[in-house]
Amino acid sequence: MNNIKLNKIIKFLGNPNIFVFGIAWMIVLVVIGTIAQRDIGLYQAQQIFFSSWIGWFGYLPYPSGRLLMFIISFNLLFYFFRPNIFKLSKLGITITHLGALLLMLGGGITAYFSQEGRMAISEGEISDYFEDYYIKELVIVNNSNQEYDEYTVFNEKILYDNNIVENELTVPFQIKVLKFFRNCEPVRRDYSGDKNSHGFAKNFYLEELEPDKEYERNISGVVIDVQGSDEENNGMYIVYQGQPIRQPIVYNGNRFYLELRNKRTFLPFEIELIDFKKILHPSTDIPKSFSSDINLIENSIPRYVLIKMNEPLRHNGYTFYQSSFFEGEFSDISVFAVVENYGRLFPYISSIIMCIGILLHLILKIPRGKRA
Numbered sequence: 001m002n003n004i005k006l007n008k009i010i011k012f013l014g015n016p017n018i019f020v021f022g023i024a025w026m027i028v029l030v031v032i033g034t035i036a037q038r039d040i041g042l043y044q045a046q047q048i049f050f051s052s053w054i055g056w057f058g059y060l061p062y063p064s065g066r067l068l069m070f071i072i073s074f075n076l077l078f079y080f081f082r083p084n085i086f087k088l089s090k091l092g093i094t095i096t097h098l099g100a101l102l103l104m105l106g107g108g109i110t111a112y113f114s115q116e117g118r119m120a121i122s123e124g125e126i127s128d129y130f131e132d133y134y135i136k137e138l139v140i141v142n143n144s145n146q147e148y149d150e151y152t153v154f155n156e157k158i159l160y161d162n163n164i165v166e167n168e169l170t171v172p173f174q175i176k177v178l179k180f181f182r183n184c185e186p187v188r189r190d191y192s193g194d195k196n197s198h199g200f201a202k203n204f205y206l207e208e209l210e211p212d213k214e215y216e217r218n219i220s221g222v223v224i225d226v227q228g229s230d231e232e233n234n235g236m237y238i239v240y241q242g243q244p245i246r247q248p249i250v251y252n253g254n255r256f257y258l259e260l261r262n263k264r265t266f267l268p269f270e271i272e273l274i275d276f277k278k279i280l281h282p283s284t285d286i287p288k289s290f291s292s293d294i295n296l297i298e299n300s301i302p303r304y305v306l307i308k309m310n311e312p313l314r315h316n317g318y319t320f321y322q323s324s325f326f327e328g329e330f331s332d333i334s335v336f337a338v339v340e341n342y343g344r345l346f347p348y349i350s351s352i353i354m355c356i357g358i359l360l361h362l363i364l365k366i367p368r369g370k371r372a
Contacts, residue, residue: 014078022072029065041213043134051111066111073104092361099353106346114341115265118323121273123331126297128270130338131262133216138239139261140171141246144254155263156180159222172252173228178236183209183218186240196235198226199247206238222260226251265340268316269298276325276332290325292334307336317342 033049040048049055050065063071076097079085085094119130135156142150152170159165159180166174184206192202206221221240228234230251239247239260247258271294278290289309295302296315307313313320323337 010078010081014075014082018075019072022068022075025063026065026068029068039213041211041215043215044211044213069104069107073101073108076101076104089364092357092359092364095357095360096354097357099350099355099357102346102353103350106343106350109343109346110341114339114343116337116339116341117262117265119271119320119336119338120326120333121271121336122328122333123273123276126270126272129264129266130336131264133262135263136220136241136260137263138165138175138222139259141257141259142170142254143257156220164227171256172254173226173230173234173249176225176227178223178225179206180223181206181208181221181240183211184221184240185209185219186221186238198233198235199237199249200243201236201238204238206240220260224258228252267318269296271295271320271336272297272302273334274304276334278325287325290322290334292322292336 029049033045036049037045048064052064053067055062055064079097080094084090115132117130117132119127121127136159137156138154138159140152140154142152150170152167154165154175159177161177161179163177164174165177186200186204187207189203189205201223206223212218219241221238223236223238225236226234226249228251233249233251237247237249237258239258241260241262243259249256249258274293274295276290276292279288280286281288291306291308294305294307294313296305296313297303305313307320307322309322312322317340319339319341321337321339322334324335326333326335
């Protein structure tokens with residue numbers, strides 16, 4: 001009796017109709033997300049319809065992209081619990097299902113572990129990090145030590161209203177997040193702030209703006225309340241991206257700086273830009289192609305590399321694409337799009353496996369066609 005129930009559960013969870021309805025709903029999400037992209041931009045449409053588990057039509061929930069992919073993957077997985085799937089007549093279909101499951105697995109790895117951003121380097125300079133396009137981080141810099149600066153970083157995910165962030169080992173005060181702005185602009189006060197306001201907060205406040213459709217153009221900001229033993233310097237501070245002067249705090253005799261910036265991912269090697277080159281279309285100022293001569297410095301050993309359009313550098317799991325450039329007054333700035341994707345080989349492997357499975361299935365059908 002137990003085996004009968006188990007077989008019914010396996011049959012239900014592996015029902016092909018679940019896969020069909022899942023794909024149909026995904027098509028609906030793609031259509032809705034594409035239409036919504038016109039008003040809210042690509043990044044926000046991706047986050048709402050594809051990078052979340054549950055979406056909402058008003059008060060009505062619906063399965064979003066990640067939940068849908070999980071359901072489809074779960075459905076494909078239960079195919080392998082069916083009896084007799086490794087018979088020769090079903091071997092092609094089984095291999096095809098395996099390839100599809102690997103494709104879903106690669107998508108999950110990419111969604112959770114991949115990173116992308118940009119690296120901008122001036123000629124003659126060296127960089128060992130790239131910045132995320134969208135995610136921000138609050139940085140507290142302790143420069144009281146003459147030999148080095150100590151950085152404490154808080155990710156944007158914990159910078160939500162009324163949350164308290166702290167690090168007792170490196171920062172002698174707590175920070176209460178009063179308000180985090182996705183997009184804002186500083187506005188000068190008509191009157192000076194009260195004694196509870198410090199630094200820029202005495203003369204400015206942050207005015208919230210609607211998020212820009214080009215999400216990377218947003219200027220984020222945060223209003224915080226510093227709490228601790230140094231009562232004279234407790235109170236409200238404001239920090240925003242692109243602040244011309246970092247917000248200083250002198251606390252218990254030590255000097256700290258606050259900075260809000262794009263999230264940085266540090267690399268296990270360095271990139272030095274030797275020279276940036278561009279080729280223009282004849283008689284125009286329009287670039288035809290551009291490239292960067294760089295030194296890839298690892299373990300203090302430089303290696304010359306040329307990065308060109310459509311010829312990226314791949315090293316240690318990272319890929320550097322020649323993205324754009326800026327012409328500076330004294331030197332050019334080369335901009336690389338940087339991608340770290342642990343699941344990048346899965347689409348190729350799964351496609352090959354699915355092709356083999358479909359081809360094998362068709363070959364096994366040939367004898368039946370001849371008998372007919």
